[in-house]
Every structure is written in C-alpha cells, then in structure tokens.
Amino acid sequence: MSELSIIEAIRAALVEEMERDPRVMILGMDVGRLGGVFRVTKGLAARFGEQRVADTPLAEASIVGAALGLAIGGMKPVAEIQFLGFTQQAFHQIGPQLARYRFRSRGRYPAHVTIRAPYGGGVRTPEFHADAIESLFVQTPGLKIVAPAFPDDAKGLLLQAIRDPDPVLYLEPQRLYRRIRGPVPNGDHPIPFGVSRMVRQGTDLILIAWSAAVHLCLEAAEALARKGASVAVLDLRTLNPLDVDGLVAAVRDCGKALVVHEAPLTGGFGAEIVATLQEEAYGDLDAPILRVGSRDTPYPPGALEDHFLPTVARVVAAAWATLEY
Amino acid sequence: MSELSIIEAIRAALVEEMERDPRVMILGMDVGRLGGVFRVTKGLAARFGEQRVADTPLAEASIVGAALGLAIGGMKPVAEIQFLGFTQQAFHQIGPQLARYRFRSRGRYPAHVTIRAPYGGGVRTPEFHADAIESLFVQTPGLKIVAPAFPDDAKGLLLQAIRDPDPVLYLEPQRLYRRIRGPVPNGDHPIPFGVSRMVRQGTDLILIAWSAAVHLCLEAAEALARKGASVAVLDLRTLNPLDVDGLVAAVRDCGKALVVHEAPLTGGFGAEIVATLQEEAYGDLDAPILRVGSRDTPYPPGALEDHFLPTVARVVAAAWATLEY
Amino acid sequence: MIEDVRRPGQPAEIRLLDYDGSLLGAAPMGVEKARQAMRLMLLSRATDERFIKLQRMGRVGIYGPVHGQEASVIGSAMALSPARDWMVPASREHLAMHLHGLPLATLYAAYLGRIDHTAVPAGVRLLPRQQAIGAQLPHATGLAWALKLQRLPGAVMVYFGEGAASEGDFHEAANLAGVIGAPLVMVLINNQYAISTPAHRQSAAPNLAARAIGYGFPGVLVDGNDLFAVHAAATEAVERAVAGQGPTLIECRTYRMGFHNTSDNPREYRADSEVEDAAERDPIDRLRLWLTGEGAWSPQVEAEMVAQVTTEIDAAIAEVNTQARPGAEAIFNHVYAELPSRIEQQRRDTVALNEDG
Amino acid sequence: MIEDVRRPGQPAEIRLLDYDGSLLGAAPMGVEKARQAMRLMLLSRATDERFIKLQRMGRVGIYGPVHGQEASVIGSAMALSPARDWMVPASREHLAMHLHGLPLATLYAAYLGRIDHTAVPAGVRLLPRQQAIGAQLPHATGLAWALKLQRLPGAVMVYFGEGAASEGDFHEAANLAGVIGAPLVMVLINNQYAISTPAHRQSAAPNLAARAIGYGFPGVLVDGNDLFAVHAAATEAVERAVAGQGPTLIECRTYRMGFHNTSDNPREYRADSEVEDAAERDPIDRLRLWLTGEGAWSPQVEAEMVAQVTTEIDAAIAEVNTQARPGAEAIFNHVYAELPSRIEQQRRDTVALNEDG
Numbered sequence A, B: 001m002s003e004l005s006i007i008e009a010i011r012a013a014l015v016e017e018m019e020r021d022p023r024v025m026i027l028g029m030d031v032g033r034l035g036g037v038f039r040v041t042k043g044l045a046a047r048f049g050e051q052r053v054a055d056t057p058l059a060e061a062s063i064v065g066a067a068l069g070l071a072i073g074g075m076k077p078v079a080e081i082q083f084l085g086f087t088q089q090a091f092h093q094i095g096p097q098l099a100r101y102r103f104r105s106r107g108r109y110p111a112h113v114t115i116r117a118p119y120g121g122g123v124r125t126p127e128f129h130a131d132a133i134e135s136l137f138v139q140t141p142g143l144k145i146v147a148p149a150f151p152d153d154a155k156g157l158l159l160q161a162i163r164d165p166d167p168v169l170y171l172e173p174q175r176l177y178r179r180i181r182g183p184v185p186n187g188d189h190p191i192p193f194g195v196s197r198m199v200r201q202g203t204d205l206i207l208i209a210w211s212a213a214v215h216l217c218l219e220a221a222e223a224l225a226r227k228g229a230s231v232a233v234l235d236l237r238t239l240n241p242l243d244v245d246g247l248v249a250a251v252r253d254c255g256k257a258l259v260v261h262e263a264p265l266t267g268g269f270g271a272e273i274v275a276t277l278q279e280e281a282y283g284d285l286d287a288p289i290l291r292v293g294s295r296d297t298p299y300p301p302g303a304l305e306d307h308f309l310p311t312v313a314r315v316v317a318a319a320w321a322t323l324e325y
Numbered sequence C, D: 001m002i003e004d005v006r007r008p009g010q011p012a013e014i015r016l017l018d019y020d021g022s023l024l025g026a027a028p029m030g031v032e033k034a035r036q037a038m039r040l041m042l043l044s045r046a047t048d049e050r051f052i053k054l055q056r057m058g059r060v061g062i063y064g065p066v067h068g069q070e071a072s073v074i075g076s077a078m079a080l081s082p083a084r085d086w087m088v089p090a091s092r093e094h095l096a097m098h099l100h101g102l103p104l105a106t107l108y109a110a111y112l113g114r115i116d117h118t119a120v121p122a123g124v125r126l127l128p129r130q131q132a133i134g135a136q137l138p139h140a141t142g143l144a145w146a147l148k149l150q151r152l153p154g155a156v157m158v159y160f161g162e163g164a165a166s167e168g169d170f171h172e173a174a175n176l177a178g179v180i181g182a183p184l185v186m187v188l189i190n191n192q193y194a195i196s197t198p199a200h201r202q203s204a205a206p207n208l209a210a211r212a213i214g215y216g217f218p219g220v221l222v223d224g225n226d227l228f229a230v231h232a233a234a235t236e237a238v239e240r241a242v243a244g245q246g247p248t249l250i251e252c253r254t255y256r257m258g259f260h261n262t263s264d265n266p267r268e269y270r271a272d273s274e275v276e277d278a279a280e281r282d283p284i285d286r287l288r289l290w291l292t293g294e295g296a297w298s299p300q301v302e303a304e305m306v307a308q309v310t311t312e313i314d315a316a317i318a319e320v321n322t323q324a325r326p327g328a329e330a331i332f333n334h335v336y337a338e339l340p341s342r343i344e345q346q347r348r349d350t351v352a353l354n355e356d357g
C-alpha cells in the first residue's frame, strides 16, 4: 500500500503498464519532455524514450485517429487529450471511428486505445478547460467510459483501460489531481469495469455520482448526517458499462435516490440513470429521483463558476426535498 | 393551403425567406447547381445566384465556422450539412463556438445561423448517413434543436429557425422527405419553438416522439386502438426549448407515457424526457415511463436496420406493458 | 514584396504514356505486368457494370463506380508488396483492395448484404472501406507510425479524393506524417468531382500535390489516366517510405467518367461534352494502344480476358449467394469484445422478436 | 521522378530592419508612426509585466504574455483601418486589439473577472479572444466572405500561432478562403513554441508560409521581430484584400520570450541559452536603434513614454476596479436572446440561493 495522489496513481499505472508491455505507448501534446500540462507523464519520456512518449502536433483529431492506426499496427496507445473540452476537435474520430472500428471490420481490428483527458471545474481554468461533457459520449456504443474519483480507482481502472480490448475514454478529475491522497495497493490490481462502489453507507437516501462529484456528495452526506439523515454515496466509477444491478440494488435498499453531476442538468448522464432506475426499480421508489447538475448555460469564467456548478448546499437542499417527499 | 411534401415545404420556406430578406443565404456541399443530394435546394441557385446559394468545399467544420463568421458579418446563413452524421466533423464549431458566441461576446455577436441536416433510418443508406445523433446536441446551452415530422411544421419551423436570433439545428426526417404530403398554409406562418403538438388524442397512454418516430407512434396508436386502447401521440417538434408544460399536462391527462426515438436507447433524449416528467409529474404517473429506441449498437448496414430501429411491434409491446402495469 | 507563389515550385504533371499509346519515358513495367494491369482494369470496369446492373435490379443499395480511374487505382496498388505493405482505402478502390489480397467475394459481400462475410481475412494488410470522407487518413498515419516504431519493414498506402483533401483530417494526417517521417504514401485521386462539386470549387490551388511542401515532404503530380506514370511514382514513393525517407503525396489527375454513385445523375451539373472530352483520355484505351504496339494485345485477347473476368465475377457473386443472410443478432456482434449485460439483454430481446416474427 | 520540393518555391524570410537597427530596404513608415508603434510595444510589454504581477498576487487567473512578439502583433495591426477592417484575434494580441479600438479597461476587465464589462463596444470591428486553438480561423473566413458578398470595403485580419496551423480548422479555413477569394489576411505568429512543443516538432515543413500555395494564394515569410517587414507585408496584404485580390498568408517568425502562460515554466523544456540568443533579436531594441539613428529617440523620451504607458495601465485598472463584480445571474445573460422557461427557473433559483447565502 502506498499513499498517492491521483496524479501519482495515474502515473504509476502508466509506468507499470509500459514496463510490462512494450506495445504500450503514450502520445499527445506536450506529454514528452514537459510531462503534460499537469505533469502526469513527467519523467516518462526520459525513462521510456521519446518514441514511446511522443509529443504530437496541436491537432486532436489526428491524435485520436493516429492512435487507432497505431493500435491496428500492433501498439497499445494511450492518447492524452489536453482537456476533455478539446475532444470535440476529435469528435468525428472518436464515436464514428474509434468506437466503431471493431464493428466495421467485423472483429478484425479492435481499437485497443485509451484516451485520457482531464476535466471538471472548480479550478478557475480558461474557457473549455473545465467542460464536463462526458454525456456527449454516453450514446456511443463501443466506447467505454471510466471516471475515477479516488487514487486507488484511478490506478486500477487505468490498468484495466490500457488492457481492455475496447476503446476507453478515461476521465481524470483535474480538481482532485493533487488535492486528495489515498491508499493505493502496490502491484498489479486492475479494477473491472461496470462495478460501482459504495463509498458511504446509509439507509435513507442514496446519492449517485462519479468523478469529482463523488466528493461533493460525501460532503453533503456528512452535512445531512449532522442533521440526522443516513445518506449513502454510490460512486459509479464507469458510465459504460453501467452497473445497472448495483444501482437497482442500492435504490432497493434506500427507496430514495438523487443523482449529482458536474455537467449541465439537461441531457446529462443523470437523465439516463433516472430513466433506467425508473424502469428497473419503479416499485422500489418512494420519491422521484431528482438531479443536481450544473446550470444549463455555457461554462462561465472562473470567477462565476461557483454559481454554475453544483454545490454542497444545492445537493443538501435536493436531498432534503427527497427525504421529505 | 397547398399539399406539399416535406421537401417542398422546406424549399418553400427557403425561397420565401430568401425573397423576404436579402441577408438570408445558403451554403453547403452541392447545394448550388445540383440542389443538394436530396434536391432540397433545387432551382435556388438559378433563382438567387450562386453567391447566395453557395457550394462549399468538402469540409464540415469550415461550413459551420464560416456560417458563424457570415452571421457576424451581417448575413443570415442557412448551412446544409449533407447528413447529420457528418456534423461530427464540425462538432467543435457547433457546441463550443456557434452555441456560445453570443455568451462569449456578451451579446455583441449573436450567432444567427441555421444548420439544416437530414437524418434518420429506414432508407438503407450507407454508414453514418442515418445516424440519429440529436442527443449529442441536447446538452449544448445556446443551441436550439428543431425536428419536424409534418410538412406544415417543416415549413413553419424553418421560417422561425431562419429568423430566430439564436443558432438552430434543424433536423430533417430523410425517410419522410417525399413519403408524406400534407396541407401547408400559404404565406408567412412561422411556428414558435417550444410548443409541442398533440397529433392524436387518447386517454389511456401518451406516446411521446419527434421527427420520423412520430409516424411510427401514429401507426402503433392505430394498432393499439384496434385492440381497444385509447392512445395519444405528442409530437415534441422542438427538443430545445423543451415544452415541459405540454409534457406535464399530457401526462397528467393520461397517467401513463412512453417515449419513442430513433436514436439508440442509452443516453438518448428519451432519458431526459423521462427524468423531467418523473421530477415534474411524479404524482400523476401510474406506471414507469418506458423508452423504445434503437439498439445500443452502431447503425448497422441497411439490410439489418429493421432489427436495429424501433418498430411498430416494439412500440406496441412496450405500450401494452405500460397499459397493463 | 508578396509574390504570386502560385507559379514557382509547382510540380509539372508527369506523363509517361501518351494518349496515343506512345512512350514519353521509360516504361516502369514490362509487357507481362502491363497485361496483368490490363486484366485488373477490365475486371474493375466489369465490376462496375455488374454492380450498377444489380443496383438497378434492387439487389444492391448504392454503388459508386470506378470508371475512368482504373489506372490511378491499379497503377498505385501494383507498387505494393502485399505481404509487407498496408493499404488503407477510401471507398472507390475495389480492385486495389482485391489485388492486395481481398477476395472478390468478400468485397461483393458488403454490397450484397452479407455483413458477416465482409471481414478482411487475417494476414491481409488492408483496412475496410471508409464512408466518412477523409477519416481514414489519420488512421493511415498512425499505422505507418506503428511500422516505424516497431522497425517493421513496409509502407502504408492511403487513398483519398480531391474532395477529401479539403477535410481537416487530410491536413492533420499529412502534417503528423511529416513530423514522424512515417512510411506513408498518400495517393490523392483527383477525379475532378466530389459529387457535383468540381475540383476548381474544391480548392483554388493550381494543384494539390504542392500541398506536400507545407508538410515537409515531396509531392508529385501525375497523369492519373497513365498507368505507367502512376505506377512509377507510386513505386518510387513506396521505396522512399521503406527506405525511411518518409511520406510522399501523389496527386493522380484523372476523371470520374460515371455518376458519383447510383443515386446521382451527373447531367444535372456537368456537360456531356466534358465527359466526351475526358473519354478520349481513357486509361484502358491508352494502355491497349501501347500493348498493341508491343504486339501483346489483340481484340481476341481482350475478348478472352473479358470473358475470364466475367466468369470471375459470376463465381464470386455465386459464392456470396451461398452465404446465409445475417440474422438479427449480427448487429450485436463485434460491438464490444464482450457485450455488457444491458446490451446482451437487448440482443436476446431482438433475437426473440425475430423468432416470433 | 519525385523531387525534393522542399527547396524550390520557398519564400525567403524578409527583413527590412536589421538587428543593429540599419535599414535593408525602404522603411514602410515614417518616424512619427514608428514612435507610435514603439509606444504600443512598450505598452504591450508593460501590460505583460503588470498582469504577471497581478497573477502572482492572486488577482488574475492565468495570463499569457506577448513578450518578444510585439513587432508581429503591432506591425500587422497597424496595417488595418479600424473603421473599415475587421480583426479576429487568437489570444495573445492584446495591443492589436487595443489599437483596433478596444479600450484597455475592456481588455483588462476579462482578466479581472468583470465579465459584463468585456464586450467589444458597438462599432469596433473586433471579435473576442479565442481559447480553442485555431477555432477563430473559419470565423474569419466567413466574415471576409460576408464583406465580399455585401460588397463592403475592407479586409479581415486573423491571428493564429504555428501550433494553431496544425489544426484542421486552419486548413479548412484557408482552403475555403482561397475558393471564395475572400479579403482575408492570415497572420501566423510563429513564436517557435506551442506550450512546450517546438516548431520543428509541430511540422516538418521548412516554413509555414509555403502552405498558402496549396490554397491558391500567396504566402510570405517575414522576420517577425522586424516591425517594418511585418508592417510592409501586412500593408500589402491588406491592400490586396481590399482590392479584391483575395487572401494572403503571412508567417511572422518570432520568439516567445516568456512562459506560455503563468502556469508554465519553460525551463522544463528549453535551454536558457536559446532564450538568451533570441533576446538579441528583441523587436523593441531593434526599433529603438533605428529611431535613435533617426534622431527621434533618447533614454529620456523612452522614460517619459514608459511613465505614460504606466499611467495608462494604472488608469485602466482603476476603472476596472470601479466596475461591480458580476452577480450570479451573469451566467444566464446572453445564453439565448430570451431565456427558455426551464432556464429562467434555474436563473431564479440561482439568484435566490445567492441572496440567501
């Protein structure tokens, strides 16, 4: 067991997997000598050479498209997109190409590619750098989506992502990169996709979240506990595959649920969770499942982000409304 | 009143609006001499000149990006993207640019742009040409989304789209282009956004849909009527703004609802409708709101599309399950 | 101060075989190989005819013919070593794909709705056709990069049209290939049209080969209806790639004689006279003249060869006709390595519905 | 057959003002205008210093300095007529924006969190800064197209870096501009870095000006630390545009002296010696030498001017400090012309929460 930050956990997974498998390589803007704008890949170019930790030109679509070609050619590329917001520049290479290549080639060419991208608000970044656009990828059959919230999950899920034969979009909570540290088991412990994690037990209400919003929920649950409510927190960990059984079981136990995400409310992945639970666990629900998300506006300049993002206060308020329903 | 096909209705709106307002122009691939791959703009280049009905190079991002620039420069561009699937090539120019330009410029530069794009299945097109990816745009504050299912709406909503000071994504049901004809009022009748339309009355269950799926629902409702169920059909007409009041009122009347869309199930806009209704009309619901969508796979080759797309049989089955709940 | 750079640095269009079949330079192949090329070109044209017919009969959805572009397609593909090199097609390079190892029946299966028989066979270094214009270009760059990283011998040849050359994907793929020094041969088939859009509305550049300069590698412009010019340029480009000298862009200037595809009617946007003019530069006619001059061709040889390729096509179609049509479950195959439970449920439902129906 | 096209057709780097301040050609401006340019360059550098300080004090989020690029930014912008021409900035052209009509206080307001005071004033033909690299390029093409369609006089000048020139947006925008013959001046500020990525890893092309050939319009390469060369090229390009002769690409070769932005530490990826070398080609030093030679400059003049620009900056910041900080409702302003009811509800909730808190 080591105490690592999320950045360190991600780096550990990359290093271990590159040592284990010579076909694993990293590509992206500034990932080489600089080690990436967040220094996630710091030291890797020196260790593995600039061939395997390769800086690319400033062109996201070619990073993803080339990663697919590299995979077809026998590599296992881990592509870094500098910020999730800029996956939009590569959008046509992700859903229609990367995610469908196995299907299109009838299994001949699996797209063994991982895309890593930091995202999420709360750190006063310039425009596009915080956009929580994960829900733009949830209707992309073929693409797995991973969003860890803790150092151990960050490492274990990344190990799994790099090995997974399907393309994986691996979302990194930039707000938490260095803010939290936690125990990470040493050695090779990949974490299977599609298994959510109960990060706080409770009996009255379950808060459902992923990535940085999990920590918001933990704070809110703590605040609610002080007022006497027993509130559980479920960390989804992967959006696709979605742990439908885990969700249904959790709701069955509590009867009430609330989804919290950083993305704007309308069209966010919270809607899918509500729709799924409403279909799969209707009889067990004692109240409507509310959603707390960001406002339905563009991500505002940093000074205003606290009005845009979900806050502990908003989560607590929605939780009370649900508890009192 | 004239009897028009959807193609004719769209063309009529374009012609009338171009005659009324010299700033309205059309740009896109093959829209000029050819009149577009579906001949929607047939005859317009001859009538208005190749300056105002301009063929562009094969580059979607520049079509959308240039349309924004044209709007800033005083034009009211209507950009055609040949098939909705190829808006993904322009993705970074739509959500992050077009939809946010008013916000970014603090009102100085509204993005007075309409994007027209045919979409939807059932006509055995090559890959990408049928993809119902409207839900990739529903989490884009600033962008309005319009999806008519009838000739009169096609015309009236397009008139409104071209005049609307916000950017509008106008989705054309390619399967219905020439298949249905209907009465269209002559003259200038724009239809306001955000108002759904009850296209069939019923008391037991309401089917909620947009674009070509509305006709699927009408067929299903007819089949259900033959079995004695009174089923209403609500045509949303616009996804953003969403007619929340209309939805709630409709559910209040029936107590049961079912959402049908051509997009794959998971992450489709159906999820948002369910989540919204569940929140806004929980007390009025007598059964879970099920969703019927396409399968969670890539759009298959034409010969297999009937297994992928929602069918009358699947809608009827889900409707019975709801009615019998 | 600002000079019109449109003039200097322009590669001239290279031609080795003139319209009348006479040689303008050294022939890059002997008579035997040229006859083989001729056979492939005839097979290509016969495939066009057959599939247009099948489409008219309702047996095929949409077909885009190669007619007119055969020298570009086949002259380039013949420069590859299928056991060593990779091919990344766009969508109109059927016979290049076949030459590279794809059985005709596999090629045809896609048009005839046999999705589960369309996979490129193991060992054949070929990617599937691409319907998103230009999207294959970064894949090709990545594939060439993979060869270089693993020190594998070989080149990657990627096809695309002059329309595709307008897409951002072209630019990003070419620029990245230059930076990497990837063993990539970019074959731009400029058939003068992207659906109805003529090349001069696609770009104001006097030629597209000159774009290579902006990526730091050579570009060459060839008469795309001249099998020899195409083949010589492609051979040299493949050699450069294999020798570690990096990418090459080859613009083949040709002409799309037919419609864009079976849904298109070119009379809506171009004059018959233009097509008639182009017909005089037909790539097959030109090669026929040369072969005839070499004493290696006659109407009888041609008739035999046409009969042969017809038989080949018949056999391939017959083979496809024996293949079972895919069942409903085919849409769930190869979406993931293993279906997530939610989709597995959808698969079961779909199959059940289908059995009911 | 395949020639190395990297040599022919290369525009040479144009320089008019040598490192020692001596003229190599005709000066494109007189002493008065050069002093005005000098003032703007000093103001630019002083703005850098001030905002880096404010960032270190925690009053500004992130700031990207212009240091080293002043001649490129100001020499080009001075070629425009603000009442007629449009400017489309990337993100590092502060003083060009100011010269084009944006009050300093408006520019600074964005850095100091006064979102509602950042709008470009009516009548100023300027677009906002762009944070998505390269995304402004097609907007500029469209804007130039709009001028042409409406037969309005004027040119559009768009800025971007050598990093941005790798994006698909650059290619698509340039190619479309060529086809339209748009009155566009593309100013590529090649400061040798995109964050840590050096220009030679960004593209293998010997220069980026040569890309213009592939779009059918001229490209010119200038010493971007030479105010005169930049200005002369920009002036000619603007004249061409206004005269209906279409687009021009100008590559200004300069050097980013500072960090990419206040979060960056360039020592992690480049040697100090490289920066010291570049400092010898400082654009301000060079102009100072020339102006001194013309008898139009002295340390005293400079000291006065520095004092003056400091006062200007102080005043602008003081003005911003009087502006109210935006309230919570600011995030809902200008999302739509009129808020849909669902979002109007969110607005009310947000404002209420804020009043409670």
Ligand SMILES: Cc1ncc(C[n+]2csc(CCOP(=O)(O)OP(=O)(O)O)c2C)c(N)n1
Pocket: B029, B058, B082, B086, B089, C092, C131, C132, C133, C134, C160, C161, C162, C163, C164, C165, C191, C193, C194, C195, C256, C260
């Ligand atoms: C990204 C994308 N945009 C638009 C289309 C529609 N489309 C299909 S073929 C074609 C023209 C392609 O032209 P070119 O690249 O010159 O190839 P050619 O058809 O001439 O072989 C277009 C626009 C598409 N398939 N993909």
Ligand SMILES: Cc1ncc(C[n+]2csc(CCOP(=O)(O)OP(=O)(O)O)c2C)c(N)n1
Pocket: A029, A058, A082, A086, A089, D092, D131, D132, D133, D134, D160, D161, D162, D163, D164, D165, D191, D193, D194, D195, D256, D260
């Ligand atoms: C589309 C996009 N990708 C990545 C980034 C992150 N980023 C910000 S500035 C920058 C480098 C830009 O380089 P260049 O275009 O040369 O401009 P410079 O910073 O040198 O002025 C990058 C990669 C971004 N803002 N937008």
Ligand SMILES: [Mg+2]
Pocket: C161, C162, C163, C189, C190, C191, C192, C193, C194, C195
């Ligand atoms: Mg073409």
Ligand SMILES: [Mg+2]
Pocket: D161, D162, D163, D189, D190, D191, D192, D193, D194, D195
């Ligand atoms: Mg730069």
